[in-house]
Amino acid sequence: MEINIRQWIVSVMILGALLMGGCAQQDATSQAPNLPTEPPVTAQAPDAFSNLPRLEGKATVQMVIKGKNVLIEVDGSKAPITAGNFVDLVQRQVYDGVVFHxxxxxxxxxxxxxxxxxxxxxxxxxRTFGTGGFIDPTTGQERSIPLEITPEGAPSPVYGSPLQSAGINQPPVLKHKRGAVAMARSQAPNSASAQFYFALSDLEFLDGNYAVFGQVIEGMDVVDGIQQGDRIDSAQVVEGLENLRSNGPS
Structure with a gap:
């Protein structure tokens, strides 16, 4: 029987909500991702996140998956906090040995x-995979980062709200193209921590809702071959580490 295209799109969008729901913090919206969420968070000034790592420019991360290399270009020029968080976690070896759950x-x-x-x-x-975040050893608390998306033509990112909820109709600069790397989160906008995902195809309906911060520039065939349960052997910053700024205890 042929699949109704409209029903298929709706089902994929629901699947996306469920996918991102099991992230760093298990709150009410994580448990019931199809319920109305709390009002959008007002866009916040970058100073509110001055304690978080930032990437001022670009960096390249080499990730080894099943013994094969994947190169990721991380873009701090359009997503400085999101990219800085990822590069910092790579440096801390947080991703070495983790599972694609x-x-x-x-x-x-x-x-x-x-x-x-x-x-x-x-x-x-x-069964708990997909619910954890990065626990900062210096504070004992989970690090959360804000939703950070730069619209086309904007001088700086919008923080704390999906673009449409913030009343912005422009598409983001960093889009969910095949090979994009983005942060997973619960329905709470500022709940991303350590979990990320590779886009295996163009996913335009996620644009403006989840923060893309990088792109696979080599080894997409390796990404295409990832199976559930596979682990990341290692990850390291091979270029651009000098662009990382750590401005606080996190």
Missing amino acids: RVVRDPQPFVAQGGDPQSKKPQADP
């Missing part, structure tokens, strides 16, 4: 999501 390819290639720090623990319960 959710890989969706049907009815068409969607995402490969990983980065939950608790998934590297040998005795961890796989």
Whole structure:
């Protein structure tokens, strides 16, 4: 029986909400992702996040998956906090050994999501994968970063709200093209922490709702081959580390 295209699009969008719902913080919206969410967070000034790492420019991260290299260009010029957080976590070896706990390819290639720090623990319960974030060892608290999206033509990012909720009709500069790397989060806009995903195809309907911060520039065939349960062998910054700024204890 042929699939109704409109129903398929709706089902994929719901799947996207469920996918991002199991991220760093399990709140009410994570448990019931189809319920109305709280009012959008007002866009906040960057000074509110001055304690977070920032990437001023670009960097290249080499990720080894099943013994094969994937190169990621991380763009701090359009997503400085999101990119800085990722590069900082790479430097801390947070991603070494973590699992890709959710890989969706049907009815068409969607995402490969990983980065939950608790998934590297040998005795961890796989049923909890997708609920963890980065715990800062200096504070004992989970680091959360704001939703950060730069619209086309804007001089700086919009913080704390999807673009449409902020009344912005311009598309983002960094889009969900095949090979894009973006942060997973719950329905709370500022709940991203460590989990990220690779876009396995163009995912335009996610643009403006989730923060893209990088792009696979080499090894997309490796990304296409990721299976649920595969681990990241290692990740390291091979270029642009000098652009990382750490302005606080996090």
